[in-house]
Amino acid sequence: MIALIDMDCFFAQIEQMDNRNWFKKPVAVTNGTQGTTIITCSYEARAFGVHTGMRLKQARQLCPGLIHAPSRPYRYAELSTRIMEGLIDITPDVEVFSVDEAFLDLSRCQSLYQGATDIGYLIKKRVWQVSGLHCSIGISGDKTTAKFAAKKAKPDGLKVIHPDLAAEVLASEVVTALSGINKGIGRFLRHYGVERCGDMKKIPMSLLAKRFGHLGRRIWLMAQGLDPEPLNFNVKAPKSIGHGKVLPPKTAQKNIILTYLQHMSEKVAARMRCFCYQAECFFIGLKTERGWLKTKARAGVYTDDGQVIYQLCKAFVDFYWAGQGVWQVQVTALSPRQGKQLDLFAQPDLQREHLNQTVDKVNYRYGELTLAPARLLQKSTMPNVIAPAWKPKGHRKTI
Structure with a gap:
């Protein structure tokens, strides 16, 4: 028995809760006061045709009374953490899927409750108790069908699909309605006459396995309500640790570009210091009109020092950038290793390490970049955003 908890218009619902005069009114959330693209919006706004990804200007033409809410990612993360911790009261087997979604494996605790519907309403009650927010819940025998059921239950609903009926329920649905089957896979399946989940039996599993490997085998089973994917309770070690930020379009002032790169470096x-990681190789990129201008720069030693990373960025800009407009910057530590990586011949800069430790303590207590290089006084006022792979614990707990 697998349940998927999906918070309804999570960010917008929080804004409506925290601003009571916005309750049941059309609200659109953007990235800060300067943000022009809608991150999410309330159901009242959606009734006017407003949707995620739409420009605020266009949305206001459709909905003149639209309320603009600048995003508050730390508030969203705070409530998400509270919800995820509250779900452990239902079952210890919780997979945090994203900032507003979680899978619960209820298989081991079914005897404690009075069936799937009873469990579903208990989960909704628990989410409300810890957050004051509504959610939609889907329950079935596998992750994909549970997620499909939750989508059908929106908003503030509960839908149970018994495992024995999953294949029958999914049969008439287009395959791209299932999470994980994108338009590209859909086009491939359509070429073999598979448009709806019920058509999947027309082709052998080996056809998908040959093209997509393990994912292909899983897709073949997903369409029949037999997704074999278990819940993942552990946050895997990172293959990379990175941050990026969007600039005003066609930014061509070197000083501004360097400020953004130093912000990302810090x-x-x-983040590496917080979770005891260091890296020797860093991806540095500038997104231009013709694509990414990028490099993999080596520091020569393993480091977690923002000043060292920024010097790599500065050298990259001096050597590669030719004055073209920039839309976005990215700095990523590649293949980070946990623990201090000591060089046999290098002398550690203890003064610099102590400085970073002190800065981290101050910033942890008083907020990010309370202490920072002077250049970052000019940094963007746009707030940070929650990464898609956000988790309430470990290196994925990042904004």
């Missing part, structure tokens, strides 16, 4: 370094 964020990456602070």
Whole structure:
């Protein structure tokens, strides 16, 4: 028995809760006061045709009374953490899928409750108790069908699909309605006459396995309500640790580009220090009109120092950048290793290490970049955003 908890218009619902005069009114959330693209919006706004990804200007033409809410990612993360911790009261087997979604494996505790519907309403009650927010819940025998059921239950609903009926329920649904089957896979399946889940039996599993490997085998089973994917309770070690930020379009002032790169360097370094990681190789990129201008720069030693990372960024800009407009910057530590990586011949800069430790303590207590390089006084006022792979614990707990 698998349940998927999906918070309804999570960010917008929080804004409506915290601003009571916005209750049941059309609200659109953007990235800060300067943000022009809608991150999410309330159901009242959606009734006017407003949707995620729409420009605020266009949304206001559809809904003149639209309320603009600048995002508050730390508030969203705070409530998400509270919800995820509250779900452990239902079952210890919880997989945090994203900031507003979680899977619960209820298989081991079914005897404690009075069936799937009873469990579903208990989960909704628990989420409300810890957050004051509504959610939609889908329950079935596998992750994909549970997620499909939750989508059908929106908003503030509960839908149970018994495992024995999953294949029958999914049969008439287009395959791309299932999470994990994108348009590209859909086009491939359509070529073999598979448009709806019930058509999947027309082709052998080996056809998908040959094209997509393990994912292909899983897709073949997903369409029949037999997704074999178990819940994942552990946050895997990172293959990379990075941060990026969008600039005003066609930014061509070198000083501004360097400010953004230093901001990202300090964020990456602070995050590595927080979780005891260091890296020797860093991806540095500038997104231009013709695509990414990028490099993999080596520091020569393993480091978690933002100043060292920034010097790599500065050298990259001096050597590669030719004055073209920039839309976005990215700094990523590649293949980070946990623990201090000591060089046999290098002398550690203890003064610099102590400085970073002190800065981290101050910033942890008083907020990110309370202490920072002077250049970052000019940094963007746009707030940080929650990464798609956010988790309430470990190195994925990042904004």
